[in-house]
Amino acid sequence: MADRSLKGTGLGAKSFEDEAGIEFAARQEISYDCPQKHHFTLVFAQEADIPALWECPRCGAESLRSDGERPEAKEEKPVRTHWDMLRERRSIAELEDLLAERLDLLRSGEVGPPQFARPSRSKKSA
Known part of the structure; x- marks a missing residue:
């Protein structure tokens, strides 16, 4: 029994399986x-x-x-940016209209942080 002991071997470190009869790929x-x-x-x-x-x-x-x-040269598509995808959906005129609308809302204080709103110009009566 003493000659069959596995003293000094780490767990999983070595395989004691024989390679006889194994056909490698x-x-x-x-x-x-x-x-x-x-x-x-x-x-x-x-x-x-x-x-x-x-x-x-x-x-x-x-x-x-x-x-x-x-290596075979692969045909690469040009990178599509956010601007390219936006331009596929909207024209420049539409984008300018949207920008004007959003700026008006921002300046009136309806959207966005309050520091961007323009102070209302009320005339003081004397």
Whole structure:
């Protein structure tokens, strides 16, 4: 019983399972070259889609596959801003009318903080 004890091993640190009879998945090694002259190799499954770019583990730069396979250029849409989306819904004339309405409400004190309201101009009788 003493020769079967597992003294000195951490929990979950090591597997004592035998690798006999286990068939591993087919693998392939792919090399990448970094613009900073770093070279590294990664292991992928044989049927995996291999990325053309990978982040360099040493410097973080985008590395290209050593076999020279370039990534496909993706068609990028231009970024739509809030202004672009607003202009799809309203014309400049409509926006100017809305702005004038909101400024009138703000100046009259009906909306917004009280410090933006214009003081009423009442004439004092003497």
